[in-house]
Amino acid sequence: MDWARERYTATAADAAWPSSHPQYGPVLAPAGLWAGRLLWASTETAAAFGGYLEGALEAAVVAADTVSATR
Numbered sequence: 001m002d003w004a005r006e007r008y009t010a011t012a013a014d015a016a017w018p019s020s021h022p023q024y025g026p027v028l029a030p031a032g033l034w035a036g037r038l039l040w041a042s043t044e045t046a047a048a049f050g051g052y053l054e055g056a057l058e059a060a061v062v063a064a065d066t067v068s069a070t071r
Protein backbone atom coordinates (compact mmCIF):
# COMPACT_ATOMS: atom_id res chain seq x y z
CA MET A 1 0.00 0.00 0.00
CA ASP A 2 1.31 3.43 -0.90
CA TRP A 3 0.17 5.74 1.89
CA ALA A 4 1.08 8.76 -0.22
CA ARG A 5 -1.88 7.90 -2.44
CA GLU A 6 -4.29 7.32 0.41
CA ARG A 7 -6.85 10.09 0.66
CA TYR A 8 -6.94 10.23 4.45
CA THR A 9 -3.21 9.89 5.17
CA ALA A 10 -1.47 12.28 2.78
CA THR A 11 -1.90 15.61 1.05
CA ALA A 12 -0.21 17.10 -2.00
CA ALA A 13 2.20 18.90 0.33
CA ASP A 14 3.40 15.55 1.67
CA ALA A 15 4.78 14.68 -1.76
CA ALA A 16 7.10 17.72 -1.78
CA TRP A 17 10.63 17.46 -0.39
CA PRO A 18 11.41 19.79 2.52
CA SER A 19 13.75 22.64 1.66
CA SER A 20 15.75 22.10 4.85
CA HIS A 21 15.84 19.87 7.94
CA PRO A 22 12.46 20.59 9.58
CA GLN A 23 11.75 21.28 13.21
CA TYR A 24 9.60 18.44 14.49
CA GLY A 25 7.16 18.64 17.34
CA PRO A 26 4.44 16.69 19.06
CA VAL A 27 2.18 14.58 16.87
CA LEU A 28 -0.89 16.60 15.93
CA ALA A 29 -3.17 13.58 15.93
CA PRO A 30 -4.86 13.10 19.28
CA ALA A 31 -3.77 10.22 21.48
CA GLY A 32 -6.12 7.32 21.94
CA LEU A 33 -7.14 6.87 18.32
CA TRP A 34 -8.76 3.52 17.59
CA ALA A 35 -9.09 2.90 21.32
CA GLY A 36 -5.34 3.40 21.75
CA ARG A 37 -4.46 0.78 19.13
CA LEU A 38 -3.07 3.30 16.60
CA LEU A 39 0.48 4.35 17.51
CA TRP A 40 2.87 6.70 15.73
CA ALA A 41 6.42 5.40 15.77
CA SER A 42 8.68 7.32 13.42
CA THR A 43 11.59 9.65 13.94
CA GLU A 44 9.25 12.58 13.39
CA THR A 45 7.32 11.67 16.53
CA ALA A 46 10.35 11.58 18.84
CA ALA A 47 10.61 14.13 21.62
CA ALA A 48 14.26 14.69 20.65
CA PHE A 49 16.42 14.09 17.58
CA GLY A 50 13.51 14.14 15.14
CA GLY A 51 14.72 13.33 11.64
CA TYR A 52 17.68 11.28 12.89
CA LEU A 53 18.23 7.59 13.64
CA GLU A 54 18.36 8.38 17.35
CA GLY A 55 14.85 9.81 17.10
CA ALA A 56 13.64 6.71 15.27
CA LEU A 57 15.07 4.49 18.03
CA GLU A 58 13.48 6.60 20.76
CA ALA A 59 10.11 6.51 19.00
CA ALA A 60 10.37 2.73 18.58
CA VAL A 61 11.11 2.25 22.28
CA VAL A 62 8.18 4.44 23.28
CA ALA A 63 5.84 2.53 20.95
CA ALA A 64 7.11 -0.87 22.13
CA ASP A 65 6.75 0.15 25.77
CA THR A 66 3.22 1.37 25.07
CA VAL A 67 2.26 -1.92 23.43
CA SER A 68 3.88 -3.95 26.23
CA ALA A 69 2.04 -1.95 28.87
CA THR A 70 -1.34 -2.71 27.33
CA ARG A 71 -0.88 -6.48 26.91
Ligand SMILES: Cc1cc2nc3c(=O)[nH]c(=O)nc-3n(C[C@H](O)[C@H](O)[C@H](O)COP(=O)(O)OP(=O)(O)OC[C@H]3O[C@@H](n4cnc5c(N)ncnc54)[C@H](O)[C@@H]3O)c2cc1C
Residues within 6 Å of the ligand: 001, 002, 003, 004, 005, 041, 042, 043, 044, 051, 052, 053, 054, 056
Ligand atom coordinates in the same frame (compact mmCIF):
# COMPACT_ATOMS: atom_id res chain seq x y z
C1 LIG B 1 20.48 9.74 2.68
C2 LIG B 1 20.17 9.75 4.15
C3 LIG B 1 21.20 9.83 5.07
C4 LIG B 1 20.92 9.83 6.42
N1 LIG B 1 21.96 9.92 7.32
C5 LIG B 1 21.72 9.90 8.62
C6 LIG B 1 22.80 9.95 9.56
O1 LIG B 1 23.98 10.00 9.21
N2 LIG B 1 22.48 9.94 10.90
C7 LIG B 1 21.19 9.87 11.35
O2 LIG B 1 20.97 9.84 12.56
N3 LIG B 1 20.15 9.83 10.47
C8 LIG B 1 20.38 9.84 9.12
N4 LIG B 1 19.33 9.79 8.24
C9 LIG B 1 17.97 9.79 8.77
C10 LIG B 1 17.53 8.39 9.21
O3 LIG B 1 17.77 7.47 8.15
C11 LIG B 1 16.04 8.45 9.55
O4 LIG B 1 15.81 9.41 10.55
C12 LIG B 1 15.50 7.11 10.05
O5 LIG B 1 15.76 6.06 9.15
C13 LIG B 1 14.00 7.23 10.25
O6 LIG B 1 13.52 5.99 10.72
P1 LIG B 1 11.96 5.74 10.75
O7 LIG B 1 11.79 4.36 11.27
O8 LIG B 1 11.28 6.86 11.46
O9 LIG B 1 11.51 5.83 9.21
P2 LIG B 1 12.03 4.98 7.98
O10 LIG B 1 13.25 4.21 8.31
O11 LIG B 1 12.09 5.96 6.84
O12 LIG B 1 10.84 3.96 7.76
C14 LIG B 1 9.63 4.36 7.14
C15 LIG B 1 9.01 3.15 6.46
O13 LIG B 1 7.82 3.57 5.81
C16 LIG B 1 7.81 3.08 4.51
N5 LIG B 1 7.10 4.05 3.66
C17 LIG B 1 7.51 5.27 3.28
N6 LIG B 1 6.61 5.86 2.50
C18 LIG B 1 5.58 4.97 2.39
C19 LIG B 1 4.34 5.01 1.72
N7 LIG B 1 3.98 6.07 0.99
N8 LIG B 1 3.53 3.95 1.84
C20 LIG B 1 3.90 2.87 2.58
N9 LIG B 1 5.07 2.78 3.24
C21 LIG B 1 5.89 3.83 3.15
C22 LIG B 1 9.26 2.94 4.08
O14 LIG B 1 9.41 1.95 3.09
C23 LIG B 1 9.92 2.54 5.40
O15 LIG B 1 9.94 1.14 5.57
C24 LIG B 1 19.59 9.76 6.89
C25 LIG B 1 18.56 9.68 5.95
C26 LIG B 1 18.83 9.67 4.60
C27 LIG B 1 17.69 9.57 3.60
